[in-house]
Amino acid sequence: MTDAIEIQRLHKRYGHRVAVHELDLRVRPGTVFGLIGPNGAGKTTTLRTLVDVIRPSSGSVRVLGEDPQRGGAALRRRLGYVPGELRLDGRATGHRMLSFYAQVSGARDTDATLRTARELADRLGVDLGRPVRTLSKGNKQKVGLIQAFMHRPELLILDEPTSGLDPLVQREFLQMVREARDAGQTVLLSSHVLSEIQQTADEVAVLANGRVVADGDVASLRLGSVRRVRASIRTTDADAVRATFSAVPGVVDLEVAEADGIVHVSGSVEGAIDPFVKALARVEVHDLTVEEPDLEESVLRLYGDTSTASVDTSDRPDAATPASPRTRRERREERR
Numbered sequence: 001m002t003d004a005i006e007i008q009r010l011h012k013r014y015g016h017r018v019a020v021h022e023l024d025l026r027v028r029p030g031t032v033f034g035l036i037g038p039n040g041a042g043k044t045t046t047l048r049t050l051v052d053v054i055r056p057s058s059g060s061v062r063v064l065g066e067d068p069q070r071g072g073a074a075l076r077r078r079l080g081y082v083p084g085e086l087r088l089d090g091r092a093t094g095h096r097m098l099s100f101y102a103q104v105s106g107a108r109d110t111d112a113t114l115r116t117a118r119e120l121a122d123r124l125g126v127d128l129g130r131p132v133r134t135l136s137k138g139n140k141q142k143v144g145l146i147q148a149f150m151h152r153p154e155l156l157i158l159d160e161p162t163s164g165l166d167p168l169v170q171r172e173f174l175q176m177v178r179e180a181r182d183a184g185q186t187v188l189l190s191s192h193v194l195s196e197i198q199q200t201a202d203e204v205a206v207l208a209n210g211r212v213v214a215d216g217d218v219a220s221l222r223l224g225s226v227r228r229v230r231a232s233i234r235t236t237d238a239d240a241v242r243a244t245f246s247a248v249p250g251v252v253d254l255e256v257a258e259a260d261g262i263v264h265v266s267g268s269v270e271g272a273i274d275p276f277v278k279a280l281a282r283v284e285v286h287d288l289t290v291e292e293p294d295l296e297e298s299v300l301r302l303y304g305d306t307s308t309a310s311v312d313t314s315d316r317p318d319a320a321t322p323a324s325p326r327t328r329r330e331r332r333e334e335r336r
């Protein structure tokens with residue numbers, strides 16, 4: 001079966017700056033593929049080449065079996081696209097704007113498309129009767145999502161689709177993505193938020209400095225296993241607290257400070273959280289936060305300094321464990 005997206009040795013330079021470096025990527029039809037990476041990793045650049053907003057310096061891109069530079073309107077009709085920086089400034093209402101898109105995109109059944117648009121507007125909670133320029137950033141984003149989903153395209157290309165959405169709406173959006181996959185559509189979404197990729201994607205590629213530093217299925221992705229923790233403990237014995245938490249497996253960057261009868265502990269927990277929770281059970285916890293890992297920190301921690309030329313994580317000791325995502329070299333070798 002033809003891949004929904006096939007990117008081979010994609011290279012994009014802006015002047016001297018290399019935004020995307022010899023990137024290979026395949027997205028199988030009927031799957032959700034997550035592209036994650038810190039700011040400036042090259043996600044937007046990659047997605048823009050797929051919809052022919054920008055053109056590669058070299059390499060090739062195929063979308064639904066076609067070259068985006070030649071596919072024209074016929075190919076674009078089969079796609080739904082949400083750009084990273086969505087600008088909606090018109091006087092038209094959301095409904096009028098979506099009707100216009102439905103007509104120009106040649107939706108086979110405009111009525112059904114607009115019915116879907118209204119259903120999605122209800123689910124996401126946006127008023128399509130208002131001029132789009134008067135909508136808040138988050139509500140504009142919802143209209144952007146609706147225009148991408150409403151004609152039920154074969155392939156959805158979504159660049160940071162949840163930006164500006166509140167958590168409840170994000171959850172609804174992630175459900176829409178799962179439903180799209182269940183209906184046989186393919187979704188490629190970019191994000192710098194780990195959890196939304198983990199909740200939806202079948203496969204993931206981690207991008208840093210324009211290179212794929214790791215890829216694989218979500219279960220094997222170890223990025224999410226680094227959590228930042230902060231606890232306030234009701235005691236004055238900072239030494240005892242330090243001794244307790246420094247003995248917990250996986251705890252790194254531990255900092256302990258006492259103030260006004262509370263000992264503040266912060267650090268990162270790599271791997272299972274359970275030993276840390278068990279250690280907390282032995283003290284009187286005043287406050288606790290467990291944060292989603294910062295993606296940039298996680299990428300650097302797990303894959304080393306990605307600004308170096310080496311992208312081959314198989315050379316790194318921690319990438320050799322069975323739990324690690326397969327590296328580019330391992331995948332190439334598997335395909336041979």
Ligand code: ATP
Nearest residue numbers: 014017019037038039040041042043044045046192
């Ligand atoms: P973010 O999450 O911040 O949107 P990203 O992963 O989408 O980041 P890109 O926007 O693709 O990253 O940018 C990749 C690199 O290319 C960055 O270093 C960026 O500064 C650079 N870049 C992107 N667009 C241009 C441009 N039009 N001209 C010059 N440099 C650019």
